Amino acid sequence: MGSTGTGHFTDYSDNQRPRNNEDPSEPHETGGRSGNDKCQRAFSTNLEEVASSQYLIQNGYLPPVGTNVFISFNERIVAETEDGVCIGFLPTRFNYLLNCIENGFSYSGVIARSNSIPLPSLTIDVNPG
Amino acid sequence: MKSRILLIGDILVDLSLKTKSQKYKLRFGGIIHAARYLWSAGVEFDVAFFAPAYLKSNIKKCLDNLHCRNSIQLGEVTGAPYIILIEEVKEIGDQGYEFLLRDDIKIEYNADGLRKLKNLHYTDVFFISGNYLLQEIINNVSAERFHLDLANNVEQAVDIPLGGIKLDTLFLSTSSGLFKHEFKNSFSKFAEIFSPYSKRIILKENRGGSRLYNFSTTKCIKGFTQIQSITHSVGVGDVFDVAFIHSMNFRTEEESLTIASWISSEYASTTFPDDFREGVNRVLNSSIERLMKLKGISVPWEDRSKINIYIAAPDFDFLDTSEIESMCKDLEYHNFSPRRPIQEIGFMEKDASTSKRQELFCKDMQLLEGCSMLLAILLNNDPGTLIEIGIAAERRIPTLVYDPYGIANNCMLTQIPDLLSRDKDEILVEIFIKSDQLINGKMQ
Numbered sequence: 062m063g064s065t066g067t068g069h070f071t072d073y074s075d076n077q078r079p080r081n082n083e084d085p086s087e088p089h090e091t092g093g094r095s096g097n098d099k100c101q102r103a104f105s106t107n108l109e110e111v112a113s114s115q116y117l118i119q120n121g122y123l124p125p126v127g128t129n130v131f132i133s134f135n136e137r138i139v140a141e142t143e144d145g146v147c148i149g150f151l152p153t154r155f156n157y158l159l160n161c162i163e164n165g166f167s168y169s170g171v172i173a174r175s176n177s178i179p180l181p182s183l184t185i186d187v188n189p190g
Numbered sequence: 191m192k193s194r195i196l197l198i199g200d201i202l203v204d205l206s207l208k209t210k211s212q213k214y215k216l217r218f219g220g221i222i223h224a225a226r227y228l229w230s231a232g233v234e235f236d237v238a239f240f241a242p243a244y245l246k247s248n249i250k251k252c253l254d255n256l257h258c259r260n261s262i263q264l265g266e267v268t269g270a271p272y273i274i275l276i277e278e279v280k281e282i283g284d285q286g287y288e289f290l291l292r293d294d295i296k297i298e299y300n301a302d303g304l305r306k307l308k309n310l311h312y313t314d315v316f317f318i319s320g321n322y323l324l325q326e327i328i329n330n331v332s333a334e335r336f337h338l339d340l341a342n343n344v345e346q347a348v349d350i351p352l353g354g355i356k357l358d359t360l361f362l363s364t365s366s367g368l369f370k371h372e373f374k375n376s377f378s379k380f381a382e383i384f385s386p387y388s389k390r391i392i393l394k395e396n397r398g399g400s401r402l403y404n405f406s407t408t409k410c411i412k413g414f415t416q417i418q419s420i421t422h423s424v425g426v427g428d429v430f431d432v433a434f435i436h437s438m439n440f441r442t443e444e445e446s447l448t449i450a451s452w453i454s455s456e457y458a459s460t461t462f463p464d465d466f467r468e469g470v471n472r473v474l475n476s477s478i479e480r481l482m483k484l485k486g487i488s489v490p491w492e493d494r495s496k497i498n499i500y501i502a503a504p505d506f507d508f509l510d511t512s513e514i515e516s517m518c519k520d521l522e523y524h525n526f527s528p529r530r531p532i533q534e535i536g537f538m539e540k541d542a543s544t545s546k547r548q549e550l551f552c553k554d555m556q557l558l559e560g561c562s563m564l565l566a567i568l569l570n571n572d573p574g575t576l577i578e579i580g581i582a583a584e585r586r587i588p589t590l591v592y593d594p595y596g597i598a599n600n601c602m603l604t605q606i607p608d609l610l611s612r613d614k615d616e617i618l619v620e621i622f623i624k625s626d627q628l629i630n631g632k633m634q
Contacts, residue, residue: 154619
């Protein structure tokens with residue numbers, strides 16, 4: 062029987078040992094840093110409260126696919142147009158973006174899907190930077 | 191004033207077992223979880239611990255790495271390797287901790303360690319209950335404030351052994367034996383039990399937030415959970431505690447609950463110490479006013495039993511229904527009320543008459559009407575399950591679909607529900623989010 066890779070403690074800060082976290086055949090996680098910073102991740106999400114958004118109320122229609130969007134904080138994490146008009150809110154699981162924004166990250170992207178039926182809905186693709 | 195914190199408790203080895211979706215993870219647990227926060231936040235701290243002799247050099251290396259100033263071994267553990275096997279790291283349901291040879295644990299107290307401890311003074315000392323006798327230690331410690339997490343080992347409030355010392359903060363979680371034994375559906379009555387022991391109590395409610403009750407101000411403060419994709423939940427409660435204790439040196443109770451919630455969410459999102467440190471520093475650099483404004487999830491324990499969840503599934507005795515049973519058990523672990531129509535109303539026989547069919551249909555629909563959420567569990571393409579998904583969605587009842595075998599392909603099925611997922615944790619998180627919206631009037 063072979064060893065499974067739990068032979069010693071490895072989750073120390075600044076661990077210099079080579080890591081294999083990207084290798085699915087490696088059976089254990091090691092090292093101080095994953096190399097995966099959530100603030101630097103791109104993401105795609107449906108927006109919430111699109112039907113009662115400032116944009117829809119003002120214009121009577123949804124912004125089209127391809128419209129530029131920007132992420133900001135206004136008591137919640139908000140998706141806005143270039144003019145600062147709210148098109149919807151990001152779901153709660155994106156609350157972590159507040160810490161990223163507060164630490165200098167910025168996020169922008171485009172509307173990937175825009176549908177009025179059966180309910181007004183928007184999907185956005187967002188990148189950091 | 192600069193805070194000097196002492197952590198007291200067991201140091202163990204946590205081994206998260208390999209599953210289909212996660213690798214083995216071997217690391218130190220017990221009070222080391224709390225130490226990782228203090229290191230991340232750059233706080234001066236000491237550790238007084240209980241551990242087996244064979245771990246001594248590894249513990250020293252670990253504590254040096256965490257910049258622990260003084261470490262004092264208060265007792266040597268014999269009879270067990272002090273290794274915990276963790277079957278399920280995310281606490282989707284009961285985590286199934288396996289504490290090897292726990293019945294044979296013995297502790298030999300170290301008189302030199304206790305003497306050394308007597309000569310030191312701290313702003314805060316934080317005890318995490320374990321296999322040691324608290325009364326043997328507590329009167330040897332000099333501190334301005336005492337805090338205790340009754341993680342385990344105490345089942346009844348009358349057993350809390352404090353040697354006459356009144357705590358500043360007593361932490362409890364909804365997973366603890368003490369909570370399960372003493373909680374009778376009222377937080378204020380539950381909190382009152384602890385007024386002789388502590389100035390304040392904090393109840394940690396897993397993904398449902400937290401509540402603080404201060405006995406001098408008689409103020410109850412709600413804390414919010416920051417829900418994000420979690421990697422594990424091992425030691426997250428300890429990190430919450432110590433982040434609160436540290437924050438109370440320069441912030442209010444409400445602010446400290448907010449900080450503790452954000453920090454513990456960071457801890458749950460990674461097992462890599464440098465990632466965690468970066469997350470901690472980002473939280474501490476952020477404006478506390480903004481963090482508080484954003485709020486989060488609050489689903490108090492006693493409110494969850496009012497959330498009836500209609501389980502749409504082929505819950506028949508001729509099928510393997512273990513996925514349904516396991517999901518319902520997990521929901522009950524978090525105090526939600528799953529409702530299984532076939533179990534409650536009955537199974538329709540093959541040759542059932544029209545009137546019997548109508549009766550069962552009406553009862554099913556009545557049950558659905560009384561539920562605030564529908565959770566479908568796809569074991570196959572059962573027509574009853576698929577139709578119930580459609581009915582619930584059309585009625586705007588929050589509709590979630592758990593697809594453990596990845597069989598959903600039809601676009602109506604994939605697009606109609608609020609969430610379709612193969613990941614049980616994602617389903618559970620969404621149930622907390624939807625429950626928060628229902629309870630706190632946030633439904634769209």
